[in-house]
Amino acid sequence: MADLTTSFMGLELANPIIVGSCELTGSVEGIVHAAEAGAGAVVLKSFFEEQFAGEVSPEERGRFVSPEAIDYLERGGLLEYATQNTARMIEEAKKEVNVPIIASVNCRSPHLWPRFARHFEEAGADGLELNIYFLPFDPQTPGSEYENSHIEIMEEVRKSVSIPVSVKLSSGLTALPHLSKKLAEAGCQAVVYFNWFLQPDINISNLETRTIIGKGDLHQTLRWVALCAGRVGCDIASSGGVRRADDIIKLILAGASAVQVASLFLTQGLAALPGLLDGLQAWMDEHGYQSLEDFRGELSWKRQQLSFHEPRDAEAFFRSQYIKIYRSKFRV
Numbered sequence: 001m002a003d004l005t006t007s008f009m010g011l012e013l014a015n016p017i018i019v020g021s022c023e024l025t026g027s028v029e030g031i032v033h034a035a036e037a038g039a040g041a042v043v044l045k046s047f048f049e050e051q052f053a054g055e056v057s058p059e060e061r062g063r064f065v066s067p068e069a070i071d072y073l074e075r076g077g078l079l080e081y082a083t084q085n086t087a088r089m090i091e092e093a094k095k096e097v098n099v100p101i102i103a104s105v106n107c108r109s110p111h112l113w114p115r116f117a118r119h120f121e122e123a124g125a126d127g128l129e130l131n132i133y134f135l136p137f138d139p140q141t142p143g144s145e146y147e148n149s150h151i152e153i154m155e156e157v158r159k160s161v162s163i164p165v166s167v168k169l170s171s172g173l174t175a176l177p178h179l180s181k182k183l184a185e186a187g188c189q190a191v192v193y194f195n196w197f198l199q200p201d202i203n204i205s206n207l208e209t210r211t212i213i214g215k216g217d218l219h220q221t222l223r224w225v226a227l228c229a230g231r232v233g234c235d236i237a238s239s240g241g242v243r244r245a246d247d248i249i250k251l252i253l254a255g256a257s258a259v260q261v262a263s264l265f266l267t268q269g270l271a272a273l274p275g276l277l278d279g280l281q282a283w284m285d286e287h288g289y290q291s292l293e294d295f296r297g298e299l300s301w302k303r304q305q306l307s308f309h310e311p312r313d314a315e316a317f318f319r320s321q322y323i324k325i326y327r328s329k330f331r332v
């Protein structure tokens, strides 16, 4: 049997499949289910600053923050209490499972990132994923300013915790390889491509806006994992669009150290996880690979450049205009 173990952000995982941050990882039971299904690690449902900033419904807030804490916070109390429920969940889950638990944080206020990170480290989290997101909507603010904010957050968090830290990035950033490298230099052990959002829509009957659930894009993720693997100074995990074992194999061939999966498990349940592992194992056996290292990054751009492959083998990762394909396909 092929060895599925992998090292990701300094953590040893039994296999590369991580249950990504979502409702499935927002409770001790969910974490236990994920571990029982065979997950290599779990990323907890993000702790959002908004949860106690009064911008979400009291019911939603109550899932993560105890009523006493909400009351205290609403009266301007200490922020120490905001993370109480999530910290308690980590403590309890650590007693139940052996898989690495990666806490996830999303803040708006710069000074809160390191504070929350420290709370989750103290509760026993094995790692931390910073779910950083800025919508660059201000015409006066250049892209570099948004990108620098990522580095500043990373530097502050790094000063506060000693557990491994990763950053989940959005796909809209202008110079992803450069930013990823800068993050690694600031102490980031892994980047996760990509963050995911609610998407806007417009109801043309009543002229109202609404949000819909976005879709992870496997091919976009594949492109950037392949272009950045081995070139940015830290591990890369993918997040987006995995529906079957083949997708996991592709992402590892592109250079991913781990693969996060959320929607598939939300729709089909965690019972789908063993099938992904079986599919990966069967493919490795069929190709005679003993471990993930035997083929990880084999089709990354860096490996293609260094090997004797035809350079055009990596062309698919670069090509985004369709003129040639269109011509050859339709004989124009």
Ligand SMILES: Cc1cc2nc3c(=O)[nH]c(=O)nc-3n(C[C@H](O)[C@H](O)[C@H](O)COP(=O)(O)O)c2cc1C
Binding pocket: 020, 021, 022, 023, 045, 046, 047, 104, 131, 168, 194, 195, 196, 213, 215, 216, 217, 239, 240, 241, 242, 260, 261, 262, 263, 264, 266
């Ligand atoms: C219902 C739902 C809730 C999510 N909540 C979070 C979250 O709290 N934090 C986060 O970083 N990502 C969150 N995500 C994004 C997922 O972790 C993942 O990045 C995204 O869904 C793309 O991967 P997928 O195609 O496997 O679903 C959520 C996704 C869904 C569908």
